Amino acid sequence: MPITLTPEETRFQQETRLGRVLLVEDEELIRETIALALSEEGYEVVTAEDGRKGLELVCRSGESNRPELINFDLIILDLMLPYVNGLDLCRLIRREGNSVPVLILSAKGSETDRVVGLEVGADDYLTKPFGMRELIARCRALQRRHRHAQLQAQETTLKFNDISLYPQECRVTVRGDEINLSPKEFRILELFMSYPRRVWSRDQLIERIWGPDFMGDSKTVDVHIRWLREKLEVDPSHPMYLLTVRGFGYRFG
Ligand code: CA
DSSP states (O other): OOOOOOHHHHHHHHHHOOOEEEEEOSOHHHHHHHHHHHHHHTOEEEEESSHHHHHHHHHHHHOTTSTTSOOOSEEEEESSOSSSOHHHHHHHHHHTTOOOOEEEEESOOOHHHHHHHHHTTOSEEEESSOOHHHHHHHHHHHHHHHHHHHHHHHHHOEEETTEEEEGGGTEEEETTEEEOOOHHHHHHHHHHHHSTTOEEOHHHHIIIIIOTTOOSOTHHHHHHHHHHHHHHOSSTTSOSSEEEETTTEEEEO
C-alpha cells in the first residue's frame, strides 16, 4: 500500500531531497569513484562517458513535455572529454536556457581554465585531484545557492491574475503561455505591474521608458500600448488589463 505523506512530510522531503546528478567523465575509475560517493550520499546518479552522450541526456531532459525523460538537479562535467568537451557542453546547456547548477572538473588548474569555465556559465570549478568530501561539499553548496536564487526569483516575480512577469529572466507568461515582448514592451509592462492601478500619463511613460532625450511624439506610447494589448488581452478591443483613463493616460488593472 502506498504511503501517504502529510504536507509537512512532503515539504521536508522536497527540502532535503538531493536529487538527480548527471556526471560526465571519460576516465572510468574517476567516474565510478564519484558515482559511488554521490550515491552513498543519497544522490541518484546518471553517468555518461563522453560529451556526446552527456549532451543527449541533457537535451532530452530539456523537453519537459516528454515525461519519461530526465531532469537533473546538478551536472558535473569533466573538462577534457571525447567528442564534445566540458566547456562546449556547458555552453550548450546554458544556450538551451537550462539554469541547472554545473560543476566543472579539470586536471588543469590554471586560472585561465577556471575563468573560461565560469564564463561559459559553470557555477563552480574543481581541480583534480580532489577528495570526495570536498566534491560533495561543493555539490551541496551549489544546490543551496541555486535553491536560494530560485526562491529570490520567485519573490521578485510580478503577478496579476493570469499574467506573470519574471524581471530577472526578462520573461512574461500569459494564461500559462510564454509571450514574446520587445524590450520596450517588457519595460512598460514591468512598470505597470510594479504599480497596479496607478495612472500614468503619456509624458510620464516616455520619461520612464524612453528617457528625457526621446524626440518622437506621444503617439509612440499609444502604439506600444496597442501592441501590448494584442499580446496580453483576451479581447484587445475590450481590454481588461491595460485600461485607458480618458484625459489622463493609462493604468494597469
Ligand atoms: Ca577527461
